[in-house]
Amino acid sequence: MKNLISIKDLSIEEIEKIFSLAKQIKKKPHKFSRYLQGKSFALIFHKPSLRTRVSFETGIFQLGAKAVYLEEEIGVPVRRSLGEGWTEREAVKDIARVLSSYVEGVVIRTFSHQLLLDFAEYSTVPVINALTDLLHPCQVLSDLFTIKERKGDLKKVKIAYVGDGNNVCYSLIYGCNKTKADLNIATPLGYEPKMKIPALPAGRKNQKSPPKAGPPSAEKIRIMNNPIEAVKDADIIYTDVWTSMGKEEEKEERKKIFQNFQVNKKLVSYAKADCLIMHCLPAHRGEEITDEVIDGKNSIVFEQAENRLHLQKAILILLDIL
Ligand code: CP
Ligand code: NVA
Numbered sequence: 001m002k003n004l005i006s007i008k009d010l011s012i013e014e015i016e017k018i019f020s021l022a023k024q025i026k027k028k029p030h031k032f033s034r035y036l037q038g039k040s041f042a043l044i045f046h047k048p049s050l051r052t053r054v055s056f057e058t059g060i061f062q063l064g065a066k067a068v069y070l071e072e073e074i075g076v077p078v079r080r081s082l083g084e085g086w087t088e089r090e091a092v093k094d095i096a097r098v099l100s101s102y103v104e105g106v107v108i109r110t111f112s113h114q115l116l117l118d119f120a121e122y123s124t125v126p127v128i129n130a131l132t133d134l135l136h137p138c139q140v141l142s143d144l145f146t147i148k149e150r151k152g153d154l155k156k157v158k159i160a161y162v163g164d165g166n167n168v169c170y171s172l173i174y175g176c177n178k179t180k181a182d183l184n185i186a187t188p189l190g191y192e193p194k195m196k197i198p199a200l201p202a203g204r205k206n207q208k209s210p211p212k213a214g215p216p217s218a219e220k221i222r223i224m225n226n227p228i229e230a231v232k233d234a235d236i237i238y239t240d241v242w243t244s245m246g247k248e249e250e251k252e253e254r255k256k257i258f259q260n261f262q263v264n265k266k267l268v269s270y271a272k273a274d275c276l277i278m279h280c281l282p283a284h285r286g287e288e289i290t291d292e293v294i295d296g297k298n299s300i301v302f303e304q305a306e307n308r309l310h311l312q313k314a315i316l317i318l319l320d321i322l
Pocket of ligand 2: 166167244
């Protein structure tokens with residue numbers, strides 16, 4: 001693996017290798033304490049982060065390497081006046097070239113997915129996507145690992161994603177397409193994932209249009225606008241914030257539009273009795289999820305957050321050796 005930009009770019013064998021190594025790391029973390037000794041990784045974050053930043057920084061440290069966190073140091077991206085590909089200080093491609101001569105990998109959280117792609121084009125060391133407006137692959141790989149730990153064979157698991165068709169949702173589509181997990185997505189009308197989804201044949205974007213025959217994998221991914229229908233028989237209900245970072249000006253409008261998509265006790269009652277609850281966090285309690293559900297006995301959100309650490313350590317090791 002050169003980069004980890006999207007789950008779409010990974011083979012199922014690579015995903016299984018990541019899961020298997022993450023399992024070993026979780027069991028015996030000290031065994032891996034020198035795997036990346038003497039190496040350095042740059043972390044560039046243009047958006048806030050608790051889980052991703054801390055799990056990468058500590059994960060890198062636990063593998064014997066050093067993390068260098070960069071924020072204002074390289075300047076924030078300037079998107080409108082100069083076009084994408086620039087920060088206030090210099091061209092992204094120059095930053096990529098320079099950093100490549102100092103560190104063994106770069107972890108980036110930014111707004112524009114294109115900026116990440118531009119960086120990766122000029123970087124000669126692996127680039128890891130720590131979230132863009134489009135995708136959140138480390139999150140979803142870790143979540144599928146968590147689901148596998150809890151439920152076993154992903155091919156037999158039914159996941160219902162309820163909420164916004166956002167970056168987490170897109171990565172879930174790619175992750176479920178690769179692992180053949182069943183995925184129902186319920187969003188308000190107009191908030192469905194809009195990017196052309198290679199996993200889905202044309203005409204399957206909304207259940208209102210009659211399904212056309214497509215590749216078998218895509219048969220397991222459905223997009224609809226009814227949350228009750230989506231969670232029926234689900235093994236997992238997954239939700240995320242209604243307003244992602246960068247869309248704050250839409251917050252109040254979205255609160256009204258999404259109100260029927262709240263994961264609450266009533267909605268959960270339509271799923272299987274042992275249905276597990278997931279949320280990538282941060283959660284806006286009382287909006288997309290109620291306290292009762294997120295703190296309930298079927299919630300695995302903190303287990304999910306912990307697994308980010310183990311899974312990302314596996315990614316760092318595999319990027320280094322594959
Ligand atoms: N889930 C997640 O990526 O959390 P942070 O935004 O806190 O990193
Ligand atoms: N969809 C959320 C995920 C946060 C981890 C966001 O982009 O803000």
